[in-house]
Amino acid sequence: MKYGFTLPEVVLALAVAGLLLGIALPSFSALKQGVSVESAAQGIAAAHRRARATAIVRGRPAILSVAAQTLRITLVGAEQPLWTAPGPSGEGVTLASPARDLTFSPLGITTGLSNASFHLTLGSAARTVVVSRLGRVRITRSP
Numbered sequence: 001m002k003y004g005f006t007l008p009e010v011v012l013a014l015a016v017a018g019l020l021l022g023i024a025l026p027s028f029s030a031l032k033q034g035v036s037v038e039s040a041a042q043g044i045a046a047a048h049r050r051a052r053a054t055a056i057v058r059g060r061p062a063i064l065s066v067a068a069q070t071l072r073i074t075l076v077g078a079e080q081p082l083w084t085a086p087g088p089s090g091e092g093v094t095l096a097s098p099a100r101d102l103t104f105s106p107l108g109i110t111t112g113l114s115n116a117s118f119h120l121t122l123g124s125a126a127r128t129v130v131v132s133r134l135g136r137v138r139i140t141r142s143p
Helices: 007-058
Strands: 062-066 070-075 083-086 100-104 116-122 125-131 137-141
Touching: 007 062, 007 070, 007 083, 007 100, 007 116, 007 125, 007 137, 100 116
Parallel strands: none
Antiparallel strands: 062 070, 062 100, 070 083, 116 125, 125 137
């Protein structure tokens, strides 16, 4: 008795595997893009909450700088940033808006022109992080 597979059986199995992979790969790519964009949006929202809490706890105004390359929190008057993290471009996500600085008062409310929308995209996945001057943060799926 012989063990193994014949050449037609191997070719048929590889053809079926190739077809299944061809069907699943685009879906996997879109899923990966969606996860990357959601992670970048959550990172901006978390930085916003951290900057607000920092201003309240320290009793000093804090500035959150949101740029494609970095997220940074600096206390007003300090030369060195208190906290930094990679921005959305670290995950390959594009930040459509220009770099913005949001200044939080010790009461936790942002001052100046602080309502902002940050549009994040990667391939077909898109999210918008909407922040209000009262401290609310909302992440929406863009069409």
